Amino acid sequence: MENKKQKHGIEIKHEFHCETPIQLRLMDLDTLGHVNNGVYFNLFDLAKSDYFTKVTGKPADPGKIEVLIANITCDFLAETHFNENVAVRTLTESIGEKSFKLIQALVNTDTGQYKCICSQVLVHFDPETRATTPIRQEWRDKISAFEQRPL
DSSP states (O other): OOOOOOEETTEEOOOEEEEEEOOOOGGBBOTTTTHHHHHHHHHHHHHHHHHHOOOOOOOOGGGOEEEEEEEEEEEEEEETTTTTTTTEEEEEEEOOSEEEEEEEEHHHHOOEEEEEEEEEEEEEEEEEEEEEEEHHHHHHHHHHHHHTOOO
């Protein structure tokens, strides 16, 4: 996995410790025969769930979601085709008081070609009060341990 490399002008500052293999489906394709742009966000959601399962050591519980997307940016770099072996790589780049930034990249695992890179700002959220809240120290510790660096 990559460290401090430029991918099509986008600097990846840290090493990815989470790689989620993706099985593409026929329904993911558009009329041009490549993965539809809207599908990438579904792939990133799948990988985000896998990432949090690996970070916390327990499966994600849809009834207890504690983060919301505040901002999402996606750079489409190359077409992705049905017969490609791809995976989503995920890392936490930084953590603030109430939010943290995830970087996700869809990559061809045979060639290493980056297909798409997504940056997300996630806000910690209390579903009962419906308000943003500070990120608990437990989350900070688990993410830092998983990422193998202080955040």
